[in-house]
Amino acid sequence: MSGALRIDRVVTSGLFELDGGAWEVDNNVWVVGDDDEAVVIDAAHDAEPIVKAVGGRDVAAVVCTHGHTDHVTVAPRLGRELDAPVLLHSGDDVLWRMSHEGRSYRHLDDGHRIGVAGTELVAIHTPGHSPGSVCLHLPEAGALFSGDTLFSGGPGATGRSYSDFPTIIGSIRERLFRLPEETRVHTGHGDGTTIGSEAPHLAEWIARGH
Known part of the structure; x- marks a missing residue:
């Protein structure tokens, strides 16, 4: 491993865009690695600043936490430009095809380990926000990249197609x-x-159907 493991945002x-609507959003894209190699987590909106953050490092994978349009926008482009596989759970294939019909990705299964910078990211399947x-999970750094499953203040939204509130609550309670x-x-x-910070509030979220 060259240099310290770091997490850049x-x-x-x-x-x-989903269900005929469109909303302006700001997305966090995470670049995890050391001076030589990295993993990109979520390929949102604009490739250039992501490529700049990678800074010429070898990229082990471009990982999509789910298939919503704002998380996969430039995934195929990043895969090509960074010479890296694009990983997505097959449960979100229908969402992926809304943005990238005819483009392929590699399946990301529960428990999949992605090696980077002398450590591993471990995939945890957490359906609910999407299937x-x-x-x-990056145990070495005590870090979790939660996509849209868990936020500061509650679970991700479940009011649109392909989402389910009881399912996301179960994922958070049993996995996270x-x-x-x-x-x-x-x-x-x-x-x-x-x-x-979040665990003590689970009962409140359930009670109000957050």
């Missing part, structure tokens, strides 16, 4: 809240949080 802006949503409380949660939008 790139914020990009653009549209999230194929995944989070990525079993991680150490000090685990830092790097979210798909907005500010981060920790597992310990």
